Amino acid sequence: MQDFINNLPKLAKDKHKENKTFFAKLKKKPPKQLDYLMQELHETEFERTDCLDCANCCKTTGPLFTTKDIERIAKFFKMKQQQFIDTYLHLDDENDYVLQSVPCTFLGADNYCSIYDVRPKACSEFPHTDRKKFQQISNLTLKNVAICPAAFNIVEAMKQRIK
Ligand code: SF4
Numbered sequence: 001m002q003d004f005i006n007n008l009p010k011l012a013k014d015k016h017k018e019n020k021t022f023f024a025k026l027k028k029k030p031p032k033q034l035d036y037l038m039q040e041l042h043e044t045e046f047e048r049t050d051c052l053d054c055a056n057c058c059k060t061t062g063p064l065f066t067t068k069d070i071e072r073i074a075k076f077f078k079m080k081q082q083q084f085i086d087t088y089l090h091l092d093d094e095n096d097y098v099l100q101s102v103p104c105t106f107l108g109a110d111n112y113c114s115i116y117d118v119r120p121k122a123c124s125e126f127p128h129t130d131r132k133k134f135q136q137i138s139n140l141t142l143k144n145v146a147i148c149p150a151a152f153n154i155v156e157a158m159k160q161r162i163k
């Protein structure tokens, strides 16, 4: 798994042009059954990919923290929201709260998330490959295939299934 993760940026770069063309076509004319297909591809991929063997998203990128995320996680730590923000977060260029540093401070050496039950919504939904109207997040997916081995495999499978 680690070799695949290490190679992902190069693999994704090699596929970028092909993927961009594929998603441009998909956006123009998404197949009627796309939501079902994505559900199937997502489930199949995550039956064979164990995030605990990877955690590359937690190591290399961080989630955005919504107001609700901050409320929930600060409560979990019994901290005031501002105290939680000052300790762990900062505002990025787009005025979103993000982690002060990566790997994520809540990630353990065993790849477990120490705030798993209250983790940000963006973490629980990553890599978003089972969301409805998947064609709408193609730009994000083009980036995620360089980070997430599961997303990379799912996009490769999509290209096989949607001609
Ligand atoms: S979501 Fe993707 S990048 Fe994150 S741990 Fe799972 S397989 Fe790895």
Ligand code: SF4
Pocket: 057, 058, 061, 062, 063, 104, 105, 106, 107, 108, 112, 113, 114, 115, 116, 119, 120, 123
């Ligand atoms: S909060 Fe948990 S799931 Fe989200 S990036 Fe950090 S360790 Fe990963």
